Amino acid sequence: MMKRYTYMCFIFIFNSLLSANIVIENAVIWDGESKEEYIGNIFIKDNKIENISNRKFQAERVIDADGLIVTPGLIAPLTEIGIVEIGALSVTRDDNDDFYHIGFSIHDAYNPKSTLIPWNRSNGLIGSITVPSKGNLPIGGMGSFYILDGLLEISSIEDNVMLGKIGGSNNSSRAMQISLIEDLLSLANDSKKIDLESIDEVNEFIDDSLLASKLDLMPRDIRALNKLVNKKITLILNVHRASDILKVIEIKEQYDIDVVISGGQESWMVANKLATASIPVIIDPMNNIPNSFDQLGARSDTAALLEKAGVKVMFTVPRDHNYHLIRQGAGNAVANGMSYDAAINGLSGVVSDVFNIKGRGKLKKGFYADLVIWDGDPLEPASMPTHVIINGEISDLTSRSSRLMERYTSGEDKPNTYR
C-alpha cells in the first residue's frame, strides 16, 4: 500500500513536470549519431525534444510507434529546393546569375510555397541545403540551409555554404582553376586587413587588386571571400579526380578553410588522406558511371571505402526534385558495404555536424523535434513515413502529387475538374 502510494505520488510529480505536446511511444530510435538503435519514448514539448526515455509520459497527443523506426528528419546537403520549380523552365529558376561572381546568394529567392517542399517533406525530408548552380569562376555562389516547413516566414541559416568546382572543362584548364582558387583565397586573406563594413575601403581594396579589378569583383564578392578565410562559410567543392582531390587537401591546409568534397567519384583512392585532413564527402552512392574522364574511378562501394578510412559521408541523388531519395542512395551504400549506422546517420546527424546546423539532425534532449516515423526500414525505398514532425508540429503529408492521385482514383463518375 505504502509502495503504491509512493509510486502514485511519483507519477503525480512526474506528470506535472513532464506534460508534453506529443509523445511517441515504443519507438525504435536511430538518433542520428549513435552506432546502434534503441527503444524509447520521445517526449516533445513546444518545438523541442524534452526527453527521450523508457518512462511513460503524459501528453495531449500520444503516437504509438509500436516498434516502428524513428529517425531525425532527413537533411539533404545539396539541393535546388525552393529555387528551381521546373528544370526546363528558366523563368522558374533562380539558381544562377553572373552579375556577382562569388557573392551571389540564392537566399532571398527561396520560395517556401514550391511544390517540391510538401513533396519532399511527405517523403521524410525536413531540411535542405539549397545551392546555386556554380558560377563562372571556380569558386562562388552561396547556398543556405532551410527548414522545409513551407511557412512564409522562412527558417534558414543564410549563406552557410559556397560552391566551387575543379575539373575537366571545355573552356579552362584545371591548372588555371586551381591557381585562381589560390589567388582568390590569398585575396581573401588580404581582405582581413580592411574594414569590410566600409564601402570606401572595400572599393579601394578592389581598385588596388589587379585580380579583383580584372574579374570585375564587387564588394559583395569580397565579403563572401572573407567569410571563407574566417571560417564563416563552408566551401563545397565539386571534384572527382583523385589528383585534384589531393590538391584540395593542400589548399585546405594552406588557407585553413572549411571544405567539403562533393561528387568525389575517385575519393576512395585518397580516402585516408581525406580522413586525416578531416574533409567530409557528399556522394551519390548509386552513381558508378565513369561519366567523364575525371570520373573513371567511379564505383559502387565508394561510401563503404570512405567510411572505413574514417571519412564522414553524406549523400546526394542522381536526379533532381526527389531529394528525399538520398535514403535510397544510403540503402545502396549499405548494400555495397557501408555500415547501417554510418548510412542512416549520414542522412541527418552528419549533415548537421558538418554544416554546423545547431540543434537539428539528431534525436537528443534539447534538440528541435524534427523527426520521422517510418512504416519500415527507412533505407528501403519502398518504405514511407507515417508521421513527419518539424519543430514539434505534425506535418500534413498532403502534396500536390497526393491530391492528383486522389483525383484520379476516386469519383470517376464526374469529370476530373469537378472531383
Add this chain to the structure above:
Amino acid sequence: MHLFRSILVFFLLTSFNSFANNEPFESTYYPLPQSNILFKGGNIYDGDGNEFLNTDVIISNGVIVAIGEDLPVSEDTIIKDVTGKWITPGIIDIHSHMGVYPAPGVSTSSDGNEATSPVTAEVWAEHSMWVQDPQYALALAGGVTTFHVLPGSANLIGGRGVTVKNLQRNTINSMKFPDAPHSLKMACGENPKRVYGNRGQMPSTRMGNVAGYRKSWIKAEGYLSKLEEYEAKSDEAKELSYKPTRDLELETLAGVLKDEILVHNHCYRADEMATMIEIAKEFNYKITAFHHAIEAYKIADLLAENNICAALWADWWGFKHEAYDMVQANIAIVDQARNGTGCAIVHSDSEIGIQHLNQEAAKALSAGNRAGYNISKARAMKWITSNPAKAAGIYEQTGSLKVGKNADLVVWSGDPFSVYTKALEVYIDGAVAFDKNNSFKPVSDFDVGIIDAAKDRVE
C-alpha cells in the same frame, strides 16, 4: 589447314553477303558456353505473375526445360542449391540509351539524336551504338539480360530502335536479339518543338508537331501503296516497269504500317497521348507503348482499351513542365486499369536506373498498395520482365520463366524488391554471363588499363 579455313571463311562471307542483300544487319548473336543446371529449392517470381516457393528450375541447352519439384535430371546436370534465394526472369529495360549515349558522356560519342531534321525515320540506333560502352556490364550486374536502345527525343520521328542481348561483343550485330522487331521512336511535346522552334523552323508548337507526324504518315501511305501496286503486278508487267526506288525514311514508316515495326512513343501529357491515339487510328497503325507518360494515370482506361503499354519511371518528375503532374501510383494505376488488363512497364532511360529496376518497381508497388490497390510482388515483377518483353516483341522467346523459353534468368541473394538484394548470377540463353561470387563479369575494352595500366578500370 590455314588455307582451308580462309576458303571456308570466304565462302561463308560470300553466302552471307548474298543473303544480306535482302536483310542487312541481321543478328549474328550466339550464346556463351551453356550449361545444364538444376537450380534447387529457390523461390521464384516467374514474370507472368506467379510466385513459386521452394521450387526447382532446370535449364538445358539454353532453354528452360522444367519448373517444379523433385524433377528428374540428366547426368550432366550441374546442381545448384539456391535455397532461400530468388529466381526471376532476366530484367528487361524497354528504354535505354546505352551505347548511343555511352560513358564517358563526351561530345565525340554522343550519338543518340540526329537533331538535324524533325523526321529522321531513316536512322537506326544500332548504327550509333558503341559496343565498348562500359555501362552494359554495370546493367548486367543489376540483372538486365535484354535492353532496347532508342534514338533520343529531339525529333518527331527519331528513327529505329534495336533490342540487344546484354552480352557485350565486338560488333553490334553479334549483340542483336535474334528476330526481334525494330521499333520506331516518336516523340511528343516539348522536346521536338523546342529543338526546331529555337531554330525558327517547324515544329515550334504542339500543333506543328501533330502536323509533322501526319504529313509523314501521308507520305508513308503513298510509298507503301506504290510498293504494293508494284508487287501486285505479274512478273511480265514487273519487267516492263521500274521497281519504286527505295527510300530509307519511308521504308521505316511503311514498316510500321505493315505491323513489322513497333511504335514506341515518348509522350508525357494525357491529352497528347489521346491525340497520338487518334493519329494512329487515322493511319491505321498501332502504338505499342508510350514512354515516360507521367500523366498515364489520367487516361489509364484509354490505354488499356487500346492495348497500349505505358513505360514509366517510379517517381522522377519536374524537370519539364510536361513532367510536372507526377503521382507515385502511376504505374499501379496503369497496371490495374480495366480490371487489371493494363500494361505497365518500369523503364529507366538512365544508365544508373537500369541497374536498379527492381528497386524502382519496389517503389511503384509500395505506392500502388498505399493508394489502395492490392498488387502482389509476383505481379509487379511483370513490370520489369514480361511486359517489356511484350513491348519489345520478344515475349515468345523471353521475359518469363516458362518451359521452352530462353533461359534468361537471375539468381538474387534475397527478395528482389529489397535495396539490399544483389543479383548473384545472371544467365543469358542458359549461359552464365555474370557471377558475383566468382567475380566473373565482362570487361569492356574501355575499362582495360585506363587508370592503372596493369588493372581494369575499377578493380
